[in-house]
Amino acid sequence: xxxxxxxxxxxxxxxxxxxxxxxxxxxxxxxxxxxxxxxxxxxxxxxxxxxxxxxxxxxxxxxxxxxxxxxxxxxxxxxxxxxxxxxxxxxxxxxxxxxxxxxxxxxxxxxxxxxxxxxxxxxxxxxxxxxxxxxxxxxxxxxxxxxxxxxxxxxxxxxxxxxxxxxxxxxxxxxxxxxxxxxxxxxxxxxxxxxxxxxxxxxxxxxxxxxxxxxxxxxxxxxxxxxxx
Numbered sequence: 001x002x003x004x005x006x007x008x009x010x011x012x013x014x015x016x017x018x019x020x021x022x023x024x025x026x027x028x029x030x031x032x033x034x035x036x037x038x039x040x041x042x043x044x045x046x047x048x049x050x051x052x053x054x055x056x057x058x059x060x061x062x063x064x065x066x067x068x069x070x071x072x073x074x075x076x077x078x079x080x081x082x083x084x085x086x087x088x089x090x091x092x093x094x095x096x097x098x099x100x101x102x103x104x105x106x107x108x109x110x111x112x113x114x115x116x117x118x119x120x121x122x123x124x125x126x127x128x129x130x131x132x133x134x135x136x137x138x139x140x141x142x143x144x145x146x147x148x149x150x151x152x153x154x155x156x157x158x159x160x161x162x163x164x165x166x167x168x169x170x171x172x173x174x175x176x177x178x179x180x181x182x183x184x185x186x187x188x189x190x191x192x193x194x195x196x197x198x199x200x201x202x203x204x205x206x207x208x209x210x211x212x213x214x215x216x217x218x219x220x221x222x223x224x225x226x227x228x229x
Contacts, residue, residue: 001030001033003042003045006030006034006042007042007045007046007049009029009030010026010029010039010042010043010046011046013026013029014026014046014057014064014065014066015066017065019062019063019065020060020061020062020063020064020065020154021063021064021065022062022063022064023036023039023040023063023064025063026039026043026063026064027039043057043059043064050066054068054069054072055067055068055069055072056068056069058157059159060153060154060157060158060159061150061153061154061158061159061160062150062151062153062154067157087124090113090115090121091121091124093113094109094113094117094121094122094125095125095130095131095148097109097112097113098125098131098146098147098148099148099152099161099164100164102145102146102147102148103134103135103145103146103147104145104146104147105137105143105144105145105146106119106122106143106144106146107143122146128151129149129151129152130148130149130151130152130155131146131147131148131149131152132146132147132148132149133145133146134146134147148161
């Protein structure tokens with residue numbers, strides 16, 4: 001199979017796939033006749049082929065997928081004018097703490113935020129597929145250890161936790177919260193459009209944990225006010 005045909009196969013499979021596709025699965029399209037490096041190079045060529053279009057090919061934690069570019073969201077929103085309720089600021093702060101300090105227990109989160117964490121809030125993140133229990137701390141009561149999932153990274157358009165906004169003291173945290181909030185409020189197929197906001201947060205985002213621990217009295221403490229998603 002020549003390069004042109006191989007790219008057509010990859011392109012077709014990725015466009016039709018409802019979820020990101022891993023390199024292993026993409027190699028299976030060719031009966032493993034193409035090596036991993038070859039498939040990667042073809043994917044990079046596909047990225048260039050789509051560079052001037054409204055849709056882009058990106059790599060996230062679970063694999064590769066096509067998604068709309070962030071600047072297209074204003075137009076796509078007109079197809080879905082009604083958005084689900086967004087998470088509260090307290091909920092986003094809790095999620096950010098889990099992302100940066102994982103694995104953490106509810107007690108760890110409460111120590112940082114200075115307020116009680118409602119168990120329903122954690123359940124919301126688990127139901128969404130963003131947070132999971134990965135073990136238990138060997139201490140009194142063996143509290144559950146919470147961590148973010150691959151789905152969390154996929155929905156924010158990230159390949160790994162290393163791409164989370166850098167923790168820099170003195171920079172406003174609103175940009176990071178905005179990215180998480182927008183991701184949480186999007187219908188599932190559109191969550192990847194938060195990529196642009198998250199990447200901007202790398203430059204502008206605040207250290208959520210530093211802000212929470214340095215200014216716990218400024219938190220709104222509304223973790224029990226949960227929107228239905």
